[in-house]
Amino acid sequence: MQPVIDYLRKNQRRFIEELTEYLRFPSVSAQPAHQKDMLACANWLADHCRQIGLEAEVRSTKGHPIVVAKTPARPGRRPRYLVYGHYDVQPPEPFELWKSPPFEAKIVGRRLFARGSADNKGQNLAHLKAVEAFLKTGTDLPCDLTFVIEGEEEVGSKHLADFLKSHRKELACDAVVISDTGMPAKNLPALTYALRGIVACEVTLRGPSRDLHSGIFGGAVDNPAMALCQLLAKLRDANGKIAIPGFYDDVLPLTAFERKQLARLPGSDREFQKFLGVPKLFGERGFTSTEQRSARPTLEINGLTSGYQGEGSKTIVPAWARAKLTFRLVPNQSPAKIVAAISRQLKKLCPPTVRLEIEAGHGAEPYLMSPTSTEAKAALRALKLAFGREPVLLREGGSIPIVNDFKKHLGADTVLLGLALPEANAHSPNESFDLDCFARGQEMSAYLWNEMARR
Amino acid sequence: MQPVIDYLRKNQRRFIEELTEYLRFPSVSAQPAHQKDMLACANWLADHCRQIGLEAEVRSTKGHPIVVAKTPARPGRRPRYLVYGHYDVQPPEPFELWKSPPFEAKIVGRRLFARGSADNKGQNLAHLKAVEAFLKTGTDLPCDLTFVIEGEEEVGSKHLADFLKSHRKELACDAVVISDTGMPAKNLPALTYALRGIVACEVTLRGPSRDLHSGIFGGAVDNPAMALCQLLAKLRDANGKIAIPGFYDDVLPLTAFERKQLARLPGSDREFQKFLGVPKLFGERGFTSTEQRSARPTLEINGLTSGYQGEGSKTIVPAWARAKLTFRLVPNQSPAKIVAAISRQLKKLCPPTVRLEIEAGHGAEPYLMSPTSTEAKAALRALKLAFGREPVLLREGGSIPIVNDFKKHLGADTVLLGLALPEANAHSPNESFDLDCFARGQEMSAYLWNEMARR
Numbered sequence: 001m002q003p004v005i006d007y008l009r010k011n012q013r014r015f016i017e018e019l020t021e022y023l024r025f026p027s028v029s030a031q032p033a034h035q036k037d038m039l040a041c042a043n044w045l046a047d048h049c050r051q052i053g054l055e056a057e058v059r060s061t062k063g064h065p066i067v068v069a070k071t072p073a074r075p076g077r078r079p080r081y082l083v084y085g086h087y088d089v090q091p092p093e094p095f096e097l098w099k100s101p102p103f104e105a106k107i108v109g110r111r112l113f114a115r116g117s118a119d120n121k122g123q124n125l126a127h128l129k130a131v132e133a134f135l136k137t138g139t140d141l142p143c144d145l146t147f148v149i150e151g152e153e154e155v156g157s158k159h160l161a162d163f164l165k166s167h168r169k170e171l172a173c174d175a176v177v178i179s180d181t182g183m184p185a186k187n188l189p190a191l192t193y194a195l196r197g198i199v200a201c202e203v204t205l206r207g208p209s210r211d212l213h214s215g216i217f218g219g220a221v222d223n224p225a226m227a228l229c230q231l232l233a234k235l236r237d238a239n240g241k242i243a244i245p246g247f248y249d250d251v252l253p254l255t256a257f258e259r260k261q262l263a264r265l266p267g268s269d270r271e272f273q274k275f276l277g278v279p280k281l282f283g284e285r286g287f288t289s290t291e292q293r294s295a296r297p298t299l300e301i302n303g304l305t306s307g308y309q310g311e312g313s314k315t316i317v318p319a320w321a322r323a324k325l326t327f328r329l330v331p332n333q334s335p336a337k338i339v340a341a342i343s344r345q346l347k348k349l350c351p352p353t354v355r356l357e358i359e360a361g362h363g364a365e366p367y368l369m370s371p372t373s374t375e376a377k378a379a380l381r382a383l384k385l386a387f388g389r390e391p392v393l394l395r396e397g398g399s400i401p402i403v404n405d406f407k408k409h410l411g412a413d414t415v416l417l418g419l420a421l422p423e424a425n426a427h428s429p430n431e432s433f434d435l436d437c438f439a440r441g442q443e444m445s446a447y448l449w450n451e452m453a454r455r
Numbered sequence: 456m457q458p459v460i461d462y463l464r465k466n467q468r469r470f471i472e473e474l475t476e477y478l479r480f481p482s483v484s485a486q487p488a489h490q491k492d493m494l495a496c497a498n499w500l501a502d503h504c505r506q507i508g509l510e511a512e513v514r515s516t517k518g519h520p521i522v523v524a525k526t527p528a529r530p531g532r533r534p535r536y537l538v539y540g541h542y543d544v545q546p547p548e549p550f551e552l553w554k555s556p557p558f559e560a561k562i563v564g565r566r567l568f569a570r571g572s573a574d575n576k577g578q579n580l581a582h583l584k585a586v587e588a589f590l591k592t593g594t595d596l597p598c599d600l601t602f603v604i605e606g607e608e609e610v611g612s613k614h615l616a617d618f619l620k621s622h623r624k625e626l627a628c629d630a631v632v633i634s635d636t637g638m639p640a641k642n643l644p645a646l647t648y649a650l651r652g653i654v655a656c657e658v659t660l661r662g663p664s665r666d667l668h669s670g671i672f673g674g675a676v677d678n679p680a681m682a683l684c685q686l687l688a689k690l691r692d693a694n695g696k697i698a699i700p701g702f703y704d705d706v707l708p709l710t711a712f713e714r715k716q717l718a719r720l721p722g723s724d725r726e727f728q729k730f731l732g733v734p735k736l737f738g739e740r741g742f743t744s745t746e747q748r749s750a751r752p753t754l755e756i757n758g759l760t761s762g763y764q765g766e767g768s769k770t771i772v773p774a775w776a777r778a779k780l781t782f783r784l785v786p787n788q789s790p791a792k793i794v795a796a797i798s799r800q801l802k803k804l805c806p807p808t809v810r811l812e813i814e815a816g817h818g819a820e821p822y823l824m825s826p827t828s829t830e831a832k833a834a835l836r837a838l839k840l841a842f843g844r845e846p847v848l849l850r851e852g853g854s855i856p857i858v859n860d861f862k863k864h865l866g867a868d869t870v871l872l873g874l875a876l877p878e879a880n881a882h883s884p885n886e887s888f889d890l891d892c893f894a895r896g897q898e899m900s901a902y903l904w905n906e907m908a909r910r
Contacts, residue, residue: 216853221733226756228759230693282676315653
């Protein structure tokens with residue numbers, strides 16, 4: 001491995017220049033005006049893959065193209081891993097909040113500022129640089145690699161699942177590796193082994209056929225806004241425990257090992273409370289804040305709408321009231337089962353004085369890879385070798401639906417090795433990527449293939 | 456009385472022409488463009504009062520003027536009654552929904568269509584025609600009368616209280632008579648003897664300092680929208696009984712006589728439910744629909760606002776949630792005491808995870824005149840004489856704050872003798888006044904002075 005590591009260390013300046021070039025494309029997938037930039041970026045990326053010795057193609061989809069690059073075919077059987085990334089970026093707006101132009105990388109200290117630097121160009125380029133080091137130094141790569149770098153992650157990966165499905169055979173692999181999440185601190189490398197799922201629904205209660213004069217009618221007709229409050233209030237207790245029969249049935253309990261790992265994360269509750277600006281923290285009894293927000297399911301009201309919302313008052317009984325709800329799910333809860341349980345309970349609790357409408361929205365399965373699996377252990381060893389520190393095991397509270405697509409269509413687990421620091425400002429002005437994380441990430445990727453393949 | 460009644464019956468055609476003239480003024484108090492029309496209408500009204508034999512003046516205020524007209528001074532002591540009405544009207548918009556121009560009276564069958572016909576020009580003109588009949592036939596009027604017809608009723612009677620206060624002596628009276636409410640049906644004359652009061656407040660719960668990502672933070676931070684639902688849910692039970700300590704302390708129970716009277720009102724619960732369009736009626740157990748919506752206090756949520764309300768979903772824990780509330784009050788609840796009780800209870804129930812803000816809004820006292828008082832009995836006799844039917848006793852669920860001003864500043868009770876039918880469309884396009892109600896109303900007013908004065 002020494003030649004690979006040496007190669008990486010010797011070429012950092014060039015790698016940073018290449019990242020700067022990659023970041024120059026305003027590859028904003030959400031904005032039709034950037035269609036040409038999207039294609040130019042994909043072409044640049046495929047060219048770059050070819051330059052480092054991969055076989056690369058720009059594959060068209062019904063949306064933005066996907067860059068597929070592979071290590072050259074060799075005789076013999078080796079494990080194959082798929083590295084996923086995306087070359088599209090979030091819109092840079094509002095421009096006026098950027099301290100330097102979003103598509104001209106600017107280095108301040110060890111931070112490189114540009115839109116897409118952390119999310120995700122810097123992270124996927126780190127993996128490409130690692131394979132370049134193997135190929136250019138003639139070091140034996142103990143596995144075959146396929147890179148799938150798409151252009152629609154920031155707009156919901158609309159065409160990725162279809163692509164995986166129709167290229168199931170070509171993209172077959174033993175595991176997927178993604179660096180598109182975060183790490184808690186520069187000296188705290190992390191493996192994310194679980195994600196929460198989600199299910200959304202909209203609940204509307206309809207009462208009278210129109211807003212009524214509260215003086216003339218109030219008292220003899222139920223108030224849909226109050227009925228909604230009373231209905232929703234019954235779904236969650238005062239500590240965040242969800243009161244829907246069967247809701248927790250499929251929840252895998254945290255193991256003692258996991259709880260010990262999650263407890264290693266830095267930061268106090270006091271700091272966390274101050275950061276949020278709340279008068280007091282909240283959550284299910286018997287769990288730490290970290291567990292509550294990453295390893296426990298939740299019910300959130302995302303929005304409430306009813307009646308008059310302008311200045312002053314309007315003395316009405318509103319005709320209807322609506323709530324937007326999302327439930328964060330944890331392994332092994334199923335969005336479909338949870339939606340059914342919610343609907344059943346809402347129907348059971350809804351008073352006869354109003355009409356209940358439930359509209360189920362998007363859903364995503366939760367994700368769990370055993371933190372003691374051979375892949376997880378290999379990833380942890382690679383992180384330790386690259387960063388020189390004991391890595392932490394993370395659960396993330398959000399959802400990454402594509403991870404479930406890889407499981408569903410390719411049958412492969414995903415190892416999430418995020419390289420973005422909390423201060424990276426992904427999706428915000430002044431996004432940055434730490435150049436030490438870039439360098440350590442390249443080494444982590446290099447070690448990873450050795451550790452994964454030797455399992 | 457026969458000459459008075461004969462005079463009224465003989466002159467109906469002219470009275471309708473005069474009403475048509477009165478209705479021609481677009482006296483829209485809310486719209487500054489009609490300032491001149493307001494003054495022209497007030498002048499026409501004062502002139503008309505003079506023509507029928509009253510002493511009339513247009514009195515300026517800081518807003519629109521008030522027309523004050525009195526029966527000529529006579530030697531001897533008689534009771535004095537004050538007749539209140541208003542010459543201003545609601546805006547006619549939307550014009551396109553009117554079947555005939557709003558300020559050109561059109562008669563279809565026995566209904567006269569025009570803005571202000573029922574609310575309130577037709578009703579106050581009926582009282583003027585009654586006194587005209589006394590004066591023009593030389594019939595002894597057994598009381599003195601003062602008409603106070605203002606121009607700001609539709610914009611909250613902003614300057615009336617001050618006017619009453621500063622003319623307390625001039626306007627002193629034994630009772631106030633107002634025809635500005637409704638009667639249940641053409642063959643069902645009514646005396647309204649009670650009104651509900653009101654108190655408004657806005658409740659805001661603030662959680663985190665900004666909307667939070669529900670994936671990253673949800674579970675360890677309370678959701679202000681859910682906290683609001685749980686807080687409001689505790690203020691009312693499933694049948695509409697309000698769960699605020701002390702809330703019912705000052706409520707005067709309905710007497711057996713009142714309940715018997717209210718039970719005489721026509722209309723079935725089935726019809727009422729259909730009219731409202733609700734799947735089921737609602738309300739406090741042990742009370743009829745009529746009692747629930749006129750004689751019992753209520754809590755209504757008039758509006759709910761929190762988080763994301765647009766299309767689709769947004770996965771946030773909203774930073775805050777707000778509800779607009781109004782409470783309808785009944786005799787002898789006090790708005791100030793009720794606001795204090797609400798605030799106390801909200802503070803007691805609010806969880807420590809959110810910050811509570813309460814903003815108290817407008818309030819109005821409830822009103823009650825004994826339905827067995829001499830004035831009430833006189834009014835009931837006058838209604839029966841004019842309509843030839845047994846009148847009903849009504850409580851109205853809405854508030855008419857000026858009634859409390861008359862009580863407060865002049866010490867006088869108000870007799871509410873509404874002449875508008877449920878189909879009158881007050882405040883809506885195609886407002887109408889029934890010409891039989893107009894004619895019966897004139898006779899009722901004529902009988903009233905005899906009945907009131909002979910008590």
